[in-house]
Amino acid sequence: MSTAIDRTDSFKDEKYLDPTPGAVDAIAEEIDPVAERKLLRKLDLHIAPVMCMIFLLAYIDRSNIGNASTAGLIADCGLVGNEYNTVVTLFYVTYVAFEVPLTVLLKKFRPSRLITGLVVGWGIVIVCTGFANSYASLIVLRLLLGAFESGLFPCLALYLSSFYRRKEQARRVAYLFVASALSGAFGGLLAYGILRIDGGGRKPWQWLFIIEGIITVVFGLSIPWLLPDDFESARYLTHADKELMRLRQRVESIYVGNQHFEWSKVRAAYSDYKLWINCFAQFGSNVLSFGFSTFLPNIIRAFGFDVVTTQVLTVPIYFWAAAVYITASIISDKIGRRIIFMIPLASVTLIGYIILIIPSITSQGVRVFALLLQATGIYSMVGLNIVLLTNSQAPYFKRATAIGTQQMIGNCAGFVAGQIFLTTDAPRYYLGAKVSLAFTCFCMCLYLTQYLIFTRLNAKREKMSTEEKERLIAEGADGDAHPDFRYPQ
Template sequence: MAEKMDVHDIKETPDVESPRANMSASDLEIDHQAEKKLVRKLDTWLAPLMVLFFLVAYLDRSNIGNAAIAGMTEDLHLDSGKLNVAVTVFYVTYIAFEIPASLVLKKARPSRLIPFFILAWSATVVGSAFVQNYAGLLATRLLLGAFESGLFPCLTLYLSTFYKPSEQARRVSYLFVAAALSGAFGGLLAYGLTSLHGAKGLAGWRWLFLVEGVISIVVGILALFLLPDNFEVAWWLKEDDKALMRVRAEQVKIYAGESEVFDKHEVKLAFKDPKVWLSSICQFCANTCSFGFGTFLPLIIKGFGYSSLKSQALTAPIYFWASFIYLVVSYFSDRLNRRAVFMVPAALITVVGYAMMLGLNMKSTGPLYLATFFTATGIYIVVGLNVTWVSNSNAGYFKRATAIGLQQTIGNSSGIMAGQIYRFVAPDGRYLVGGAVSMSTMFVGGCGYALMWYLLRRINKQRDAMSIEERERLIQQGAKGDRHPDFRYTL
């Protein structure tokens, strides 16, 4: 974030007799119309890039499910166990590099590190089109996990340097909308590309990997030229925009923190904070559903009795619905500055969806398909809002970076489990183990969100009741970031 600045950096030098001369930027009033215009400009330039980056990431990550029902399992002689291992190993390298990636983002520069990730995994996906055996598939999945690992924590941290905490839920939601849309576009792309089976001697699933990999390479090249390191060097911001950004940075300095150099103490604070661990456990629960649902949805729908091609196409409406409902919820979450009140009901709706898929007669094809909409409704809401919540609840910079990285590391380790619980298919085509485990973990996650709300609310009340003497004593002892007595947690 920007260094502390005086009002002289924002407006023309005021009269020395004016009381405004002694005011910090955080005391200044902002022209709210100008601020709205600035935020719209940030959205115009940043949001499409964020959506595009995450869209291709999820396309390249989850297309293995589409490839599986398009002939890959037969061509590479994969039984169901080998396919699940291939899904699982992605998360082994994925979780290993998330914390390091978020910690080196500032020094490595976002404009270089993020495009590097995109180009590296894109080349890996192109290579996946030419694997000839199980070992080759495992190698590409391990590399894909390593290169994709840093994208989400880095983008979340990056967005927090442009937007206020009260604006972040909707902007992080764009990432998860991209994830949901990737399922929709992935199904449609798979439907079209796998129909190229035999063209140029390549199987349909190979065309799927090849074309999606090339698309991602183009996105990576665009990122090199379009992604600024910070608002100070954003070429699409005018000088008055940058001045306003500095004021905004001062206003939320207590939430952003003041760390400009690596601070090991803040990293340790994140690891010692019980709230970070609770958030991480909840993310593990939600991601178990997210990864299992996102990867195996074509196979789940096929189990309802649809053909392979129709199953690909039927995934699209589910993801479009999930995208729409998440955008609506994230908008009101920011507007009301509340998280748990949306997350707990969303988790329960997803639990109902899994219960329907487990309990309905397999001949009830229509109701079973409807159940997938219930399931999708809550998944992206709870995963996305929980990421925003942990970002809002940790300051300064390196504590927040570590908290995001730790949450994502623990949360994404669920991918190892998610790849295994869908190994077992009942005789009627139902994924009983996968559905039951997912339903249970989502219920536990919902309880965790309620507990987080209770804990943060109690801390806020304690700080509200704090005497002036207690407040001054804490400040003199060096309390800062989310330990500062003026810091209030979003509920």
């Protein structure tokens, strides 16, 4: 293991790529497209199912409190007023606090170990939630859950960026968000089955946490055998595959860069104004995502449906969201564009919120359709904005810092989302719908801003002379500051 890692790091440190402008294109021509397609299929077959399962479990476990709340948790734990909203919101206190350090430490502690520890840890917390009996116990358990789940997504996104080229990442990050969307569908079906259990000394909502938590712990313990730390240690890759991976890294060298920790890269991330624009866009889209995934069962229930019908109706909504997002991501990777999908899909979501705040619309069918429209853009807005960031920040530790920071700021949205869909505002939830509508408009403005900035910067680099490019390289320009680097649009 150590030999492979040392060889890879030294390979990066030797500045293996000719630094002259245009060198990337010359090396890219050496890649056999047929062999590369076979390699990608092999990576997808071994990496995607594991990461999707991890993400699926994470979203089921963080949002199952919504299913439990409709089945007796609120009364049995003695929650009154807005205490349920407080419990939901406090999850994000620790979730936000630990994201940056866990992301930066991923390489040091190794993905197979760190991710395993996080998954098993939150699985145990979920099992313990099945034994909660008070407001105080729920608060402690949600804080612990937030701590264990905090580093999951930024670590997985960073992990993917070490295996896939920039033009391949939207589809792979989409797999994660499809898993999060499907978690609502599977979570609803699982809740439908488990909530019918009556016996064994526990309430149905308690069995929901206990059974789902045990599933998470069992899967978490298998991760060290399923997830390699890097491509050099991947048992399923042949010698030829690894040679091709090294060649792919040479093509992406500006993007990958030196993987030894440097404080200068951390400072470079925090001084990059483009990062902060993206972070606030993530905050806005996460307000929509968190509010939608956590309170969807409550909103549907408020339309007048019974508990069982409520769980069932969440399923087609999440399946639709997953189908739209995976389609948009595949096309996005194919044409190499991101923002041109994000703005139109956000517009559809906007229409969904507008429908919900019109007082004269009382039809159950129309209001459920409005939720379907909201789901159309929410996951694409969140996921494609993350890919936009990972594609525009380089090298490795600048990107690691950027991803952790984006998720830290983005997940602060939980403090807002947990307080806008108030129990006292049922059944119309006007406040939640209006705030979500405002944040949809806010995100669309920031997506457009990023598009204009990236277009200007790319045009400026296209006009650079060879001499100017060579001067910048000689002065140490690397990563996204390299004159050959192009920002995604």
